[in-house]
Amino acid sequence: MTIASGLSLRGPVGVVGLGLIGGSIGLDLRAQGIEVRALVHRAVTADRARQRGLADQVATDPAVLAGCRLVVLALPLDRLLHPTPELVAALPPEAAITDVGSVKVPVLARWQPLHPRFVASHPMAGTAQAGVEAGLGGLFADRPWVATPGPATDRQALAQVQALAAALGSRWLECAAEAHDRAVALISHAPVLVSAALLLAADRAAQAGAVSGVAELPELVRALASSGFADTTRVGGGNPELGTLMARHNRDAVLAALGHYRQALEALEQELSSGTWPALQADLERCQRLRPEFL
């Protein structure tokens, strides 16, 4: 899990998609003098990306990727899993190819047959922003960059992706694709639904209260919600397309995580219902000890 020494990234690096992740990669690499060539879908995005200086060359023609030694597929999960034939055909056979998708089993299943030097990876960094305006410098510094190589993965291509992560200041990790997907279901994808349900429940319960005699409840929950509610609901109130894609493409692991979650919540609810306060307090003490392990 440490960065191998002596890795150096040589360009040109191709970036497909200049949203938050692709744009941020472009900015950081260019700041280091590494040439970046970007492929985007729409001409208006290309114009704006050029204005923002996200890449040295920005084009809507896949031919822009010719000559790249490494290509990063920084596409939304649905487009990554359904690449156009033109994109696949334009990827240089000698280049290392990687992606930035938040699930790895389906990406690996899709891309391993498409390119001999494909390496599945996932830089774990983000903000609430998306689109061509979102990219920013330093996004990946000290953040995990997880690669999920398998027996078929080209080791030299893997080293190139590791050099990219090192250039961006990320912490390099390797694990099996299945382990990655189960882990992110637990700490990222299921929390979106756990958090979203809290917003839906607060709203519906307040409405139910309003019709059953506490007329001011919808207004009151909105007036009284403070930083705790804001924190707990942040990921649930985030990008709906992204949340849906993660749930969709990591469905089994997210359902398993939610099963564990339901058990844990029901145990707490049972302690509350039966008034076994020492048990509830012991569980909350356990949570207080656990949380720093995750941060």
Next chain:
Amino acid sequence: MTIASGLSLRGPVGVVGLGLIGGSIGLDLRAQGIEVRALVHRAVTADRARQRGLADQVATDPAVLAGCRLVVLALPLDRLLHPTPELVAALPPEAAITDVGSVKVPVLARWQPLHPRFVASHPMAGTAQAGVEAGLGGLFADRPWVATPGPATDRQALAQVQALAAALGSRWLECAAEAHDRAVALISHAPVLVSAALLLAADRAAQAGAVSGVAELPELVRALASSGFADTTRVGGGNPELGTLMARHNRDAVLAALGHYRQALEALEQELSSGTWPALQADLERCQRLRPEFL
């Protein structure tokens, strides 16, 4: 819900308990030249409170409250609900008395018979800190201060508490005690358990994974957890005593809130399980619209 004009707070103000809330009240009032007299439980706390300048007088003898025009009971919920006879006897009959507890129905039931000028209130401000070191200036600025007067509440005492809230820069709100308790169950107390369950589930699911073939899962979830997980679990990993007290003394409302929560989460889980992605996305879009209403 607006501050009445012409309210002015006159001292001396008594503060019982100099933890986060009591200490912060003391600092802000003293900064405005209002005399603060504080009662604390232990001599060592009194010494430290004096060093920190949390009050003009700090004593362990309830007689310190004699002559106060307003007394704030800034005690933990359990001690507030089981006050010592000495404390009750020391409260000046002519003073307005208020509390800062996070539930209002049981506090009102307990204190209304104890003092004719008791006003139940709840300043909604906090940090993760507790104890005599925790108090800080400006804690209440722009935060809601909720009072839950009933038909028996002395209106002049209520005005004195409103003047206190105004002096601390809070936003004044009034509602029924039952409405308050239902609202805070939804936006504060239930979220603690929702958030705690996520920590317990992530830990247990990772352990379960480790024994069923994914040995690195416990380490991996800890390495990959990022700001989203940190935010979603913040209140669940907070003060266990406080979380238990809130659940215990607002049990019915928290159980009702968790019932609504379970329904909301099960609906999302069902959409995931059946693969009805447009419905899931519509729900997440609703969350994205809802969240700003609460902030």
